Amino acid sequence: MVADPIALARSPASPPLDQRSLTLRGMVVDALEGGERGHIGSAMSLIEIMRVLYDDVLDVRPEDPGWSGRDRCILSKGHGCLALYVLLADKGFFPVDELATFCRRGSILGGHPEAELVPGVEASTGALGHGLSIGVGMALAARMQGRQGRVFVVMGDGEINEGSVWEAAMCAAKHRLSNLIAVIDYNKIQSAGSTAEILELEPLADKWRAFGFAETECDGHDVTALRAAFEGVPLAADGPSVVICHTVKGKGIGFAEHDPAWHHRSRIDADLIADMHAALEQG
Amino acid sequence: MRKTCIDMVHALAKRDERVVFIGSDLSPGLLAEMKQEFPDRHYMEGVAEANFVGMAAGMAMDGLIPYINTIATFLTRRCYEQVAVDLCLHNLPVRLIANGGGLVYAPLGPTHVAIEDLAIMRALPNMTVVAPADAEEMRRFMEISLDWPGPIYIRLGKGGDPIVTREADGFEIGKAYHLREANGGRFGPVLIVSTGVMTGRALSAAEELAGDGIACDVLHLPTIKPLDGSALQRLAAKARLLVTVEEGTVVGGLGSAVVELLAERLEGGLPPVRRLGVPDVFLHDYGDQDWLMERCGLQPHQIAKTIADAVNVLAAA
The missing domain is CATH 3.40.50.920 (Rossmann fold)
Structure with a gap:
């Protein structure tokens, strides 16, 4: 099934993926050998967002994940965890070899991330709509404790169907949390179909502005555009920011792009993994 | 009992800078003296229970000890997933002060009468559940509530209940x-x-x-x-x-x-x-x-x- 034309029309015409983006995607595909399942489309749309955050934006210390002065990054759309795992492994929070254990018995890397198990994971997520409230609490704690660290909360577009997200948004604006940055992976596809069909979010930027957020939008696969967007935060001196990243579900794997069937896949065998690698190479 | 509990939050805040109070659209002027003394540690949030539980979790993840307060049914039914995932899964020291546990809100009907709060809170791993008998026991419990490592559900009575517990017993969590x-x-x-x-x-x-x-x-x-x-x-x-x-x-x-x-x-x-x-x-x-x-x-x-x-x-x- 291919998403509706409206959703396709909103998709970014991104520059070609560079070698780092392809390598990170390849690591995600390799990890699927472990669990033979995963939220592939949801992870692929996130790769550049997480890459730019961890490569260029976040002040974190892989050798000391609990360092109190760090920036916090909560992957609120926990089902996209493969994108987070490959970045955390790449940065040295845990050995890259762990990725091969994804979803296996005894692994630290489950189908949704657990803070208790995985170094660098700030909060256990998977139930949607929790991260922004936790981020509000962290941002207030930073203010109370006189810390400079920022709090980034990465959410999915389907996730923001949850009412709790908008409770948190109102609260963030009330407290003028300029140290809180919401990031939306806006791939326009949720589990059951296009966001336009299941629960229309538009006008999304207007909604966030109405809730008191300063807003910017960018191509969520263009690393230059992402860097520029994140360099600009906070977008307002006295309130929270949101960066709406226009992305493609399944980005990089042609036969999975825009297809809700790839939101989550199970029974992934070696042939399918080979097909995914081949698709990545074809660009 | 309710007044004793809430007043103790202020007393604890004086002793320990980690203590934060978060209410969800409660009575005007609640803990006004604490708000005056510690304006950055007194929060009165909206009618948004899911958010205030998550917010407390975020604070606790960074070392604070939030005491959060609203009506028992709203603190348990409305935001059960946030209590389970944000508080219990992370085993965070957040105190849930539940007004009107049991039948206290009888005149307000079944939306406000908390009949299953003990049952559903008890079912959550890492959750501690307390229900003191009187104001004096509540005070003794609150005195030792600060350093308990995980979340605590605190059921409040109506207030004015006769004192039936003994000062000499003290209070120990988990003790009958x-x-x-x-x-x-x-x-x-x-x-x-x-x-x-x-x-x-x-x-x-x-x-x-x-x-x-x-x-x-x-x-x-x-x-x-x-x-x-x-x-x-x-x-x-x-x-x-x-x-x-x-x-x-x-x-x-x-x-x-x-x-x-x-x-x-x-x-x-x-x-x-x-x-x-x-x-x-x-x-x-x-x-x-x-x-x-x-x-x-x-x-x-x-x-x-x-x-x-x-x-x-x-x-x-």
């Missing part, structure tokens, strides 16, 4: 208090296990039964989880009848917890049981707390009659 010892009587000891404000009623029932020659031990469990298994087993071992009394549903609450624990003992030790509480229904009635208790058979004379009837059956067997 043997407030009345069975003495003599025409029938072997009856063990009444109760929590919260029902302990006062259980003691009154025991006094009434003593006049009828029925001797009762009254074991007060201000902590429903973790349960004081050793005290329960010790007294249950000699009891001819076990009666649990709680201001909440009999499905999954104190009675369930007590019976589950005793029934699991391979060496036996579970005497005949009566579980007294709210039956498995919503209470479509109003009036006041005492009236709903009456309707559920939870007033002292009703507890005493239930016990006397059971004793008569057992004695005749």
